[in-house]
Amino acid sequence: MDFLKSGLKTVLGAPEPGQQPSAAETVERLVDRVNNSTLLEDRRDACRALKAMSRKYRVEVGAQGMETLKQVLELDRADNETINYALDTLNNVMSPSQFEEEEDNPHIPMNIGEQFTEMFIKDHHNIQLVLELLDEYDFRVRLSVVQLLTSLLTNRPKDIQEIILVKPMGVSKMMDLLSDTREVIRNETLLLLIKLTKGNANIQKIVAFENAFDRLFEIVSSEGYSDGGIIVEDCLLLMLNLLKNNSSNIYFFKEGSYIQKMLPMFHAPDESEDAGWSPQKVSNVHCMLQIARTLVSPSNSVQIISCCQKIMKNVGLLDSLCNILMASGVPADILTETINTVGEVVRGDVTNQDFLGNVMAPSNPPRPAIVVLLMSMVNEKQPFSLRCAVLYCFQCYLYHNEMSQAGLVQTLLPSSTDVSSLTSGQLLCGGLFSSDVLSNWFSAVALMHALTENPAQKEQLLRVLLATNIGSSPVSLLHQCTLLLQQTTKLQSKVALLMLLSQWMSYCPPAVSAFLKVPGGVGYLVNQTCSNEHDDNEYLLQGLSAFLLAICIHFNDDSAENYTKDSLKQLLLKRIGMETFTAKLSEVTKHELYNKAAKHPQLRVKMPAEILIDYEFCRLFKVLESVLIQSLIEKKQDESNELNHERSSPESGTLEQYKSLIRQQDARLQELLSQVEGLVQQNQSLQGALNDSLASNSHLKDENTMLKAQLSTAKSLPSNQVQPPSQDNTKLIEYEEKIKQLTAEVTRLDTDLRVSRDSQKLAAEELETLRKDQDDLLVLFADQDLKLNEYKMRLISLGQPVDEDSVEPQQNLT
Incomplete structure (x- = not known):
């Protein structure tokens, strides 16, 4: 502090005895010195003094000195030292974070940096001045420019993006800095580009066509791929920005053979390796997994997804992912994200699904990887996020694949194979009837996906028999599910069973007939639909029960004598009424978790209590809701017509x-x-x-x-x-x-x-x-x-x- 005071005395001269100038007065005199001094050394010293004051007195420096500092950038280009002082001062004034020196002053607004940024960018020419300074090779000037641009983007990202977008060669100048041999500048440029590209598709395209992917992979390679430091993570975060929700860049990435360059990132360390999974390696691999998922995300076009899936299989990327899946010592969060990634790489691609189905876990005895994953899913001791990931991966494995769906159902049917070997079907049945409510839900939903758009397997599943008590005759799986629905008191189990039965019985009259023959099944649905409990979850249960009851009517082939289509319609109209029925049905789509589940195939939940509705069930409900209502309305009209016909x-x-x-x-x-x-x-x-x-x-x-x-x-x-x-x-x-x-x-x-x-x-x-x-x-x-x-x-x-x-x-x- 004494050094600062002596420096200010040198610049301003010693104050008169008994007078101590205020900070505002000192700043005013320094700004005047910069404006009026004819000697460059005097202006440089004044700029250095303003920089020294800008951390503690940024309000005074910013309010009085911003215009003068902008003039310095324009008029003193020949002196790098003076320019650097001006840039650092502006960066301090517009810094998005608070300085230690300011902590004692409660009057400084928290967003003071953003306010000064707004003032600075009102004249777009100021940004042009800063961008032009990127041409200077001087280390301090170039670094200060990058840091100032980063602060501006942090404070006003959208505004700065739009300004830079229309500035000639603005993005190109920044991209050139990635080739700077001075690592500090290159690394700071990465942070700048991450902020610049976030959420702006046009800038993302320009950066991609400026050979960004080539440069980034060169840096990742030179840094040691996943074993590299935080610079690797920054490169991958920038790649992720360029690809997320940008189909043009994904197409460019695919066509440019960059998927192949991802392969070295997925090296799983052996147990003998000392480094193992360091925290930074975990972050690096996690980012690369997110990039892989971005390429095959279900939100992309079918054409792009299919092409990327095929390339990932052909270049060995899927194989590497499966190796991580089956490796020991993999951190839980990496294992979870790898499971999600494998799921999306195989989703809807029969070749990739078959590949996953044939992967064997290195266990004793060897088991299919699918079985090992399902063992984790129905194990309540496993992390919640991991269990959710396994369900999603298994759903992707079954998606639009009649062979894998049939294979699952086949493991539940009597066969001559070795009964001592654990199968996926047995695991799901065990989970369906376990005491763990999450296992109930996961297993019911997994079975539901084996029946999606596959009427043949719905009928096959009716053949599955379960042994209940010793000496008792076995009962069908559907019979047991119906009894469990009536007996359980757990909300998630009820919802899961109602979703499973709805999927099973829709478009399958034999399944409807089997359900109607189970004692108490229809009565349970009617009572649930008529319930007057006032709670969002209770409303959901009432709506789901109404939905299943309507399925029993619409897909009824009259083979159950006691519950023909007409008798069930009469029961619904008399006990419930059309108005009440439609009101109950509409409650399903009003539920918050229904709307959340309907947006994406993957479960996106943070806690077990948020698990309730499945994406595929939302699709089924959306298709059938109006059909079922129309079916009942037509019946009501037919009855009216018949009565009138008698007269x-x-x-x-x-x-x-x-x-x-x-x-x-x-x-x-x-x-x-x-x-x-x-x-x-x-x-x-x-x-x-x-x-x-x-x-x-x-x-x-x-x-x-x-x-x-x-x-x-x-x-x-x-x-x-x-x-x-x-x-x-x-x-x-x-x-x-x-x-x-x-x-x-x-x-x-x-x-x-x-x-x-x-x-x-x-x-x-x-x-x-x-x-x-x-x-x-x-x-x-x-x-x-x-x-x-x-x-x-x-x-x-x-x-x-x-x-x-x-x-x-x-x-x-x-």
Whole structure:
């Protein structure tokens, strides 16, 4: 502090006796010195003094000195030392964090750095000044510029991103710093680029096309891949920013053969290796696993996912992941994320799913990896996140794979194989009926995924018999699930069983018949649906019970004598009522955890209490809800029509016309509903194709722009430095031709999509018109019925005999 005081005396001169200038006065005098001094040394000394004061008195320095410091950046470019003092002062003034020197001053706002940043960037030319200073090779100047830009991005990320985006060569200047041989600058640049690329797709594309992936993999390689330090983690975080939610960059990454370069990152250390899994290695591998998942995320287009999955299998990446999966000594969080990654690499790809199914764990005796994973899932001593990951991986293994679904069901059926070997089916049955509620839920949902979109396995699973008590006859798995549903008091177990039974019985009349024959099953569903408990979870149970009851009606083949389709409809209408039924059903989609589960196939929960609804069940519910309601409404209308049909009148011809017209419109309604459903599917297909074409088109346009820039640069060079441009011209012509083709394809798909949407809109309008007409006809029908009754009563009052089956009088009323 004494040194600072002596320095200020040197710059400002000694104060008069008895007077001690305030901080604001001192800053004012220093700023004046910078503005008015003709000697460079004086301005430099004043800037150094402002820097020294800027940590403790940043409000005073920022308020009085910002404009002057900006002038220094513009006018004193020739003196690196003065420029460096000005940059460091501005960085202190706009620092996003609080300095130790400020802790004693409670009047300084916490966001003071952000406020000064807002003032600084009002004039976009200030950012241009800072970017131009990146051209300076001086170590301190370049480092200070990078740190200042990082502070600005921390405080106002969106604003700075938009400003830099329109500055000529702004991003390119930053990318050049990754090649700086001074590691400190390179490392600080990585932090800057991580902030610059976060959440901005346009900047992400520019950075990617500036050879970012090549440079980053070079740094990762030089640092020792996963055994490297925090610089490796920073490189991977930047890659993750470039790829996340950016289909163009994912396409570029895939086409640039960068997936192969990921392979050395997944080296699992042997037990004999001293280093093992250091905390930094754990962070590095975790980041690389996230990158792999970004490439095959279910939110990507099907085309990109499929291509990346095939490459990962062909280059041995899936094999390396499975090696980590089966290795010993792997940290729990890495094992968990590896399981999730393996799941998404195999999801929907039959070849990759078969590969996973054939992986053997190095146990004694050897067991399939799938069985070992399921053993962890139903073991309540395993970490919660690990158990969730195994369920997701197993769901991915079964996804759109009838063979793996059939294989699971087969392990539950009687066979001649060695019964002493533990199977996946036995593990799931054990978990389904265990005392651990999470094992119940995980096992029920896993079995449910073996039945998704696979009617054949639903019927096969009906053959599964369970031995209950010694000496008692075995009962079917469905029978036992139904009994457990009635007996359990655990919310998660009830929900899991209701979801399993709903998936099992939908589109499977034999399963419905088997359920209806279990004592108490229907009564339980009716009582649950009629329950008046007022709680979100109780509402959910009531809605799920109503859903399963409606499935029992809609998919009923009348093979259960006591519960035919008609008798169940009557039971529902009398005991529950249509209005109450639809209200209960709607409670399912209102539940918070339903909406959370419907967004992504993977369980994204932090604690066991949040586990309740499965993604595939949400899809089933969404498809069937309106179908089931419509089925019951039609039955109600049919009953009304039958009652009216028993009566006849002088206007019977008119009534028959009404009924005939209603039947015709009902048929047309069904036809339109089918047409709308087909148009929706066509719309989705066209939209997916259009998105893929747009991504490819965008990718080619970006490359085309880069080539044009290269050609433009080449043309501006002296003739003796210009390289033969024929190859670049050829590439440019090829890209432009591809762009024309893709643009034509995009135009065609856009037209098809517009036609599909117009057709869908017309069909929906016609559907609405017909519904209104049908409602009007039903009202007229009811009016006719009232008039007939009125005529009948008048005839009786006049003493005319009236037949109960006919309201026509036996003689004329003349």
